[in-house]
Amino acid sequence: MTASTTRRTTAARSRLAAAGAIAVAGALLLTGCGDQTDKGSDSSTADSSTAPLADRLPADIRKAGVIKVGSDIAYAPVEFKDGSGKTVGIDPDLADAMGKQLGVKFEFENGTFDTLLGGLRSNRYDIAMSAMTDTKARQEGVDSETGKKVGEGVDFVDYFTAGVSIYTKKGDDQGIKTWADLCGKKLVVQRGTVSHDLAKAEAEKCPAGRTIAIESYDNDQQAQTRLRAGGADAGSSDFPVAAYAVKTSGGGKDFQLVGEQVDAAPYGIAVAKDDTELRDALKAALDAVIENGDYQKVLEKWGVTEGAVKEATINGGK
Known part of the structure; x- marks a missing residue:
């Protein structure tokens, strides 16, 4: 993820280079959490006396x-x-x-x-x-x-x-295939990410009166919720994340990927x-x-x- 100096990030790069490369098994829940130490994240502790490094x-x-x-x-x-x-x-x-x-x-x-x-x-x-x-x-x-x-x-x-991908509601791609097609559309993204940076850079290229209306959120799930509810035309996030949302949200009935991913980094x-x-x-x-x-x-x-x-x-x- 990233914006100015934090990530997922700036206007020329992001996540994965080959569409269709993700096939995640299981419909795991896309649930968020509070700001706290996760004592339950199972990163096992090896015995430091025997750990090789x-x-x-x-x-x-x-x-x-x-x-x-x-x-x-x-x-x-x-x-x-x-x-x-x-x-x-x-x-x-x-x-x-x-x-x-x-x-x-x-x-x-x-x-x-x-x-x-x-x-x-x-x-x-x-x-x-x-x-x-x-x-x-x-x-x-x-x-x-x-x-x-x-x-x-x-x-x-x-x-x-x-790399970075664009996704829309399933069956309603709004004619969006490339980043340039977002001009005159409303896009939801996670704040401070590469998707956010790319959207701002693309908006500057749009014709007068047809800029990209960008709505940014604290996390990607909030952006997905907004799009799912019909409050935007498209969303963007790193390819693995966008592909996972397409596969799992609504049992695969909510979203679809459009166009190719860009800016692998x-x-x-x-x-x-x-x-x-x-x-x-x-x-x-x-x-x-x-x-x-x-x-x-x-x-x-x-x-x-x-x-x-x-x-x-x-x-x-x-």
């Missing part, structure tokens, strides 16, 4: 046995609450696999997407892992819309690739610039789970293998 972590995190994760836990299938209230999805499963390598538990805390990097800067979280697109603007702490410096920036450990785990030891430990853990096959198993479970990377990368976003 435990000595790569900073001493304070190794001693605590926990990595605090800021995440917008309302973005199925990347991270969301299931019917029992447990945090599930691609990111929690990858965090669980990494935790076994590092000998720690990844403890997910819910927050709105556009506040996650601020929470990281204030040390509320150790990392932000929330389908966040790695971009130069975020790396440099620059607001993508104004071009102004708003923070010290972050480093990213990239672990997945995805990496998702990254955000880490403070001065926390290079933690950053490098996370990269080592990701490389380990890619090598041992756990990474592929997670992507197969959620039907998103087209977004796989061959190795973790630091600051690969453009």
